[in-house]
Amino acid sequence: xxxxxxxxxxxxxxxxxxxxxxxxxxxxxxxxxxxxxxxxxxxxxxxxxxxxxxxxxxxxxxxxxxxxxxxxxxxxxxxxxxxxxxxxxxxxxxxxxxxxxxxxxxxxxxxxxxxxxxxxxxxxxxxxxxxxxxxxxxxxxxxxxxxxxxxxxxxxxxxxxxxxxxxxxxxxxxxxxxxxxxxxxxxxxxxxxxxxxxxxxxxxxxxxxxxxxxxxxxxxxxxxxxxxxxxxxxxxxxxxxxxxxxxxxxxxxxxxxxx
Amino acid sequence: xxxxxxxxxxxxxxxxxxxxxxxxxxxxxxxxxxxxxxxxxxxxxxxxxxxxxxxxxxxxxxxxxxxxxxxxxxxxxxxxxxxxxxxxxxxxxxxxxxxxxxxxxxxxxxxxxxxxxxxxxxxxxxxxxxxxxxxxxxxxxxxxxxxxxxxxxxxxxxxxxxxxxxxxxxxxxxxxxxxxxxxxxxxxxxxxxxxxxxxxxxxxxxxxxxxxxxxxxxxxxxxxxxxxxxxxxxxxxxxxxxxxxxxxxxxxxxxxxxxxxxxxxxxxxxxxxxxxxxxxxxxxxxxxxxxxxxxxxxxxxxxxxxxxxxxxxxxxxxxxxxxxxxxxxxxxxxxxxxxxxxxxxxx
Numbered sequence: 189x190x191x192x193x194x195x196x197x198x199x200x201x202x203x204x205x206x207x208x209x210x211x212x213x214x215x216x217x218x219x220x221x222x223x224x225x226x227x228x229x230x231x232x233x234x235x236x237x238x239x240x241x242x243x244x245x246x247x248x249x250x251x252x253x254x255x256x257x258x259x260x261x262x263x264x265x266x267x268x269x270x271x272x273x274x275x276x277x278x279x280x281x282x283x284x285x286x287x288x289x290x291x292x293x294x295x296x297x298x299x300x301x302x303x304x305x306x307x308x309x310x311x312x313x314x315x316x317x318x319x320x321x322x323x324x325x326x327x328x329x330x331x332x333x334x335x336x337x338x339x340x341x342x343x344x345x346x347x348x349x350x351x352x353x354x355x356x357x358x359x360x361x362x363x364x365x366x367x368x369x370x371x372x373x374x375x376x377x378x379x380x381x382x383x384x385x386x387x388x389x390x391x392x393x394x395x396x397x398x399x400x401x402x403x404x405x406x407x408x409x410x411x412x413x414x415x416x417x418x419x420x421x422x423x424x425x426x427x428x429x430x431x432x433x434x435x436x437x438x439x440x441x442x443x444x445x446x447x
Numbered sequence: 448x449x450x451x452x453x454x455x456x457x458x459x460x461x462x463x464x465x466x467x468x469x470x471x472x473x474x475x476x477x478x479x480x481x482x483x484x485x486x487x488x489x490x491x492x493x494x495x496x497x498x499x500x501x502x503x504x505x506x507x508x509x510x511x512x513x514x515x516x517x518x519x520x521x522x523x524x525x526x527x528x529x530x531x532x533x534x535x536x537x538x539x540x541x542x543x544x545x546x547x548x549x550x551x552x553x554x555x556x557x558x559x560x561x562x563x564x565x566x567x568x569x570x571x572x573x574x575x576x577x578x579x580x581x582x583x584x585x586x587x588x589x590x591x592x593x594x595x596x597x598x599x600x601x602x603x604x605x606x607x608x609x610x611x612x613x614x615x616x617x618x619x620x621x622x623x624x625x626x627x628x629x630x631x632x633x634x635x636x637x638x639x640x641x642x643x644x645x646x647x648x649x650x651x652x653x654x655x656x657x658x659x660x661x662x663x664x665x666x667x668x669x670x671x672x673x674x675x676x677x678x679x680x681x682x683x684x685x686x687x688x689x690x691x692x693x694x695x696x697x698x699x700x701x702x703x704x705x706x707x708x709x710x711x712x713x714x715x716x717x718x719x720x721x722x723x724x725x726x727x728x729x730x731x732x733x734x735x736x737x738x739x740x741x742x743x744x745x746x747x748x749x750x751x752x753x754x755x756x757x758x759x760x761x762x763x764x765x766x767x768x769x770x771x772x773x774x775x776x777x778x779x780x781x782x783x784x785x786x787x788x789x790x791x792x793x794x
Contacts, residue, residue: 280674282737293674293678293679304685307659308663
C-alpha cells in the first residue's frame with residue numbers, strides 16, 4: 189500500500205462553528221504502530237479535531253487521508269467500516285442494555301439474515317464479549333447486568349474493550365480516564381499498553397501529562413484551535429509541553445502540579 | 448456524580464447496585480402481575496359486599512373483560528414499542544377511526560344500494576384488510592418520517608396526525624357511517640377472534656423485541672440515542688419502522704372494531720391512544736424510553752380491563768369511571784417518574 193507508513197494524515201483541517209474557529213489549518217500525521225497524545229487547554233480544539241477525523245462532524249475545509257487514500261467520512265459508521273474505532277468522551281453506551289448487547293451494538297451476531305428481524309445469537313455475543321474483556325483484562329462480575337448498574341470505571345472499560353476488540357487500524361480515545369478513580373485509570377492504561385504491543389495505532393486525548401508521558405511516543409499540542417507543535421515524548425519534558433499549551437515560554441516551575 | 452467515586456469504594460457500591468438493580472428488573476412484570484391479582488381480589492371482595500356475588504367466577508364476565516381490552520390491546524402492542532424508543536404515539540385512536548371507515552368502504556355487500564363504491568362491492572376479504580393496513584402503514588410512516596427527519600417531538604408529530612386522521616375519517620364519507628359488510632369481513636371481529644388476534648400479535652412482537660436485532664435497536668435508541676447512532680444503527684430508518692408498525696397495528700384494531708360492530712363511524716377509537724398508553728405504562732413501560740416489555744403491556748391491558756369491568760360490576764356511573772381512569776393513568780406515570788428518580792439516585 190502506498191501509505192509510506194502513514195496511517196492517518198490531515199492537511200489544513202479546519203472547522204468553524206458559525207463565527208467560532210474551533211480548529212484551523214491542522215496538519216497532523218500518525219505513523220503505523222505509533223501511539224500519540226493530543227494535549228491542550230480547554231477549548232484548544234482537541235475534541236473538535238477528533239470529531240472531524242471520526243466522521244461525527246464534517247470539516248469546514250481541509251483533507252483527511254487514511255491508509256494513503258483521501259477519505260470523507262459522513263458518519264462514525266464510515267470511519268468504523270475502515271477500521272477506526274473511537275471511545276467518545278460521553279460514553280457511547282446504552283444504559284438499559286447488558287454488556288454483550290453494548291459491545292455488539294450495531295453489529296449484532298445473528299443466526300441467519302432476516303434484515304432487522306434477524307434472530308440474535310446471544311450465546312456467541314456473550315462468549316465473544318467474555319473473550320474481549322479477558323483480552324483487555326477487565327473483570328465484570330455479571331455480563332448480563334445492565335450497564336446502568338455499573339460503576340463509571342466498569343462502563344469505561346466496556347466502552348474501551350468494545351473499541352479495542354473491533355479496531356483493526358486505529359483507535360481514538362477522548363479523555364478515557366477523566367472520570368475514573370486511580371485503580372480504574374491503571375486498568376485503562378494497561379489496556380492501552382496492550383494495544384501498543386499489538387501494534388494498533390492510538391490517538392489519546394488527555395489532560396493528564398503524567399499519563400501522556402507514560403503512554404505515548406509523540407505529543408501533539410493544540411492551542412486556540414491550532415496545532416502549536418509536536419514533541420517526541422522521550423526528548424522533551426513537562427515544562428516544554430506546558431509552555432506550548434499555554435503559549436508562555438517562561439515562569440513554569442519545575443515542580444508545577446500539572447506535570 | 449457517583450461515577451467520580453474513588454475506585455476502591457466504587458466497586459462494592461456498584462456490586463450492591465447490580466444485585467439490587469437485577470432484582471428490580473426481573474420483578475417488573477411480576478409487580479404488574481401482583482397488582483392485577485390484587486385489584487381483582489379487591490373487586491371480588493367488594494362484589495360479595497355490595498352485589499352479593501362473585502366478580503371473578505363468572506366466565507361471561509371474564510370473556511367480556513378480555514374482549515374489551517383485546518382491541519385497544521392490539522394498539523398498545525404498537526404503542527409499547529414506540530414508547531420504548533423514547534417516543535409517544537397520540538394518533539392511534541384516529542388511525543382506528545380512519546381505517547375502520549376506509550376498510551369498511553371496500554368490504555360492503557352488493558345488495559346494499561348505497562355502498563360507498565357501488566362498483567367495488569363483494570370484494571374478497573383480503574382487499575379491505577390490506578387497504579386498511581395500508582392506510583395505517585402510511586399514517587405511521589408519515590409519523591416516523593416526521594419525527595426522524597425533522598426532529599420535531601413525537602408528541603407534536605403524532606398530535607398532528609391525530610387531528611388530521613380524524614379529519615380524514617370524517618371527510619371520507621362526509622360524516623356518514625359505513626355499514627353492511629360482507630360475511631367474511633364481519634367474521635374478523637366475531638366471537639373471540641379479536642382476542643386470538645391480540646394474543647398472536649402480542650406473541651409476535653414479544654419475540655421480535657426480545658430475540659431480534661429489531662428489538663435490541665429499539666431498546667438502544669430509547670436508552671441512548673446518540674450511542675445508538677455512533678454504534679452504527681440507522682436511527683432514522685428504525686424510528687420509521689417502529690412508527691409504521693404502530694400505525695399498522697392501530698389499523699388492525701380499526702378493522703377488528705369495524706368488523707365487530709358491523710359498521711364504521713368516523714368517531715371510532717376516540718381516546719384509544721390514551722388507553723393504549725395507559726396499558727403500557729401500567730405494565731411497566733417507561734415513558735422515558737429504554738425499558739418495558741410486551742408481557743408487561745399485556746398484564747397492563749388485563750389490569751385495565753379488570754378495573755373497567757369492576758366499575759361496571761359495582762354499578763359505578765360511567766362519569767366516575769372516566770374520571771377514575773384518568774387518575775389511574777396519571778398515577779401510573781407518577782409511579783414511573785419515581786422509579787426513574789430512584790434508579791438514577793441509586794447509580
